[in-house]
Amino acid sequence: MRQMSKQEFLLGLRKGLAGLSQEDIEERLNFYSEMIDDRIDEGLSEEAAVSEIGNVDDIVSQIIADMPITKLAKERIKPKRRLKVWEIILLALGSPIWLSLLIAAFAVIASLYISLWAMIISLWAVFVSVAGCSLGAIASGIGFTFNGNGLTGVAMIGVGVVCAGLSVFLFYGCKAATKGILILTKKLALGVKSCFIKKGEV
Known part of the structure; x- marks a missing residue:
């Protein structure tokens, strides 16, 4: 370089x-x-x-x-000179259009952000459920065994062990997915902010 x-x-x-x-x-x-x-x-x-x-x-x-994105947006939309009367009138007349587009763009970005994190929350909920099932199945298996239902007890313990194994894989999967979403949302925020930065000529 x-x-x-x-x-x-x-x-x-x-x-x-x-x-x-x-x-x-x-x-x-x-x-x-x-x-x-x-x-x-x-x-x-x-x-x-x-x-x-x-x-x-x-x-x-x-x-x-x-x-802050608010500071970038404020600087971007701030007029570089005093607006003329006819420009103010045009802005006022066009406000229903550009304001609607602005709200729509914000809604799309917000919904994308919420959807990504909803997916992560769902994955962690699955992990907690499977981990809970493993503990419950093992505890139930031990209870069945002590009550004389050895075959049922062994089966329940087996199910609990399988769920425990799955929960380990789910934990690392959820951890990796969370890290990936953090990076993705950071890049998304940076991309949105970059829209307010106009590459100028020196």
Whole structure:
């Protein structure tokens, strides 16, 4: 990977954050500029200092992920200039359309998010049920055995052992699925936030 100079790094960062407010952009540029300068003061070359900071795209993604979506949306829809009368009238007349589309988009995203986590809750509910069945079956099997119903008791214990084995597999499956959904929802949130970031020209 080609090493970047401090100027190239800051230009790339400015371009990646073009959708943010000028105040936020300057704040982050100053922050990373000082970080690079500190490393240069410690004896690193400019390129090595920049390389140690990290990849520009990764930094941009992290900044977007940490920023509230309400702030991104507010900056995106904020007019860059004073609106003319006819523009205000057009916005007012078109509000039933764009407002409906906005609500629909929000509803789709919210329903997708809820559906994903409902699936995870269902999987964990199955795990708890199977684990509970294993304990209940083993306890019942022991009870049947002590009451003289040895064959029934052994069968119940066998069912309990099978359920216990299944519950182990279900536990690791639910754990992996939960981790996957966490990553997916994080990427979904980042994707939604990225819609408010317009890649600008430097």
